[in-house]
Amino acid sequence: MAELSSFLVLSAILFSIGVYGIISKKSAIRILISIEIMLNAVLLNFVALSSFQVLEPPLLLTGQLFAMFVITIAAAEAAVGLALMVTVYRAHQSIEVSNLKRLKG
Amino acid sequence: MIDIPFLILSVLAIVTAIMALESKEIIYGAVSLAITFLMIAGFFIILQVPFLAMFQIIINVGAVAVIILFTVMLVGTGTVVATARDRKNSIFAITVGIVFAAGLIIILSQWPGAIRAVPISLSIKEWVGGIASMLIGPFTPVFLTAALLLTAALIGALTLAKSEGTPEEVKDG
Numbered sequence: 001m002a003e004l005s006s007f008l009v010l011s012a013i014l015f016s017i018g019v020y021g022i023i024s025k026k027s028a029i030r031i032l033i034s035i036e037i038m039l040n041a042v043l044l045n046f047v048a049l050s051s052f053q054v055l056e057p058p059l060l061l062t063g064q065l066f067a068m069f070v071i072t073i074a075a076a077e078a079a080v081g082l083a084l085m086v087t088v089y090r091a092h093q094s095i096e097v098s099n100l101k102r103l104k105g
Numbered sequence: 106m107i108d109i110p111f112l113i114l115s116v117l118a119i120v121t122a123i124m125a126l127e128s129k130e131i132i133y134g135a136v137s138l139a140i141t142f143l144m145i146a147g148f149f150i151i152l153q154v155p156f157l158a159m160f161q162i163i164i165n166v167g168a169v170a171v172i173i174l175f176t177v178m179l180v181g182t183g184t185v186v187a188t189a190r191d192r193k194n195s196i197f198a199i200t201v202g203i204v205f206a207a208g209l210i211i212i213l214s215q216w217p218g219a220i221r222a223v224p225i226s227l228s229i230k231e232w233v234g235g236i237a238s239m240l241i242g243p244f245t246p247v248f249l250t251a252a253l254l255l256t257a258a259l260i261g262a263l264t265l266a267k268s269e270g271t272p273e274e275v276k277d278g
Binding site: 003014017026037061062073079082084085 | 224263
């Protein structure tokens with residue numbers, strides 16, 4: 001059986017891959033994909049820590065409940081983000097974030 | 106000690122996560138992201154939480170990844186030419202990523218709390234009962250806020266994506 005530390009290390013690596021993507025990518029879809037990867041790393045972290053806690057249910061299930069809320073919010077965020085991208089594409093014919101300078105002060 | 110299913114799933118998860126960001130065509134990236142989500146569901150099964158794995162497959166693999174695929178189809182994929190500045194930026198990003206990962210691993214490897222040797226295995230009755238008593242108990246406001254947020258996101262996304270047609274038509278409407 002895998003130990004807690006291996007799950008934590010894996011989620012740290014996945015989160016860092018997401019950080020790399022957010023910094024280096026220009027396409028808005030890639031940035032959204034990076035955010036999804038980071039959210040899933042957090043999800044794995046929550047569930048792993050909750051499963052290995054020395055507590056009894058229902059207190060033990062707090063982490064898993066939070067994971068459920070994270071999934072819900074990730075879905076809402078993806079829906080709104082992608083709708084925004086479709087709108088931006090209609091206006092600019094591009095979704096590269098470096099092209100969107102109209103809001104620059 | 107690391108077991109074989111965990112090792113296979115983690116290698117696949119990391120490789121598909123990198124592919125999701127680095128593949129030439131965004132559409133392959135979106136498919137890779139769906140596989141990453143599936144691997145996370147596999148970890149939930151290893152952690153003895155099959156209900157959450159089901160949740161993950163339905164919502165993330167079934168809805169989020171498919172929405173991303175549809176958006177890629179709608180907006181099209183232009184090939185991005187990498188300039189020297191982009192390469193510099195990507196070296197910077199890799200450095201930040203590695204430093205970030207090292208920091209997180211150092212912090213998380215000194216986890217202070219008491220932990221079990223193996224993940225706890227609950228029956229489905231205990232699990233659902235526990236989750237239900239938390240949702241209709243201390244977490245009711247969060248639950249209701251999440252429901253409101255989903256409704257608001259649905260209406261917001263519809264409003265954003267609705268304004269179709271020529272600019273004149275939109276102005277008239």
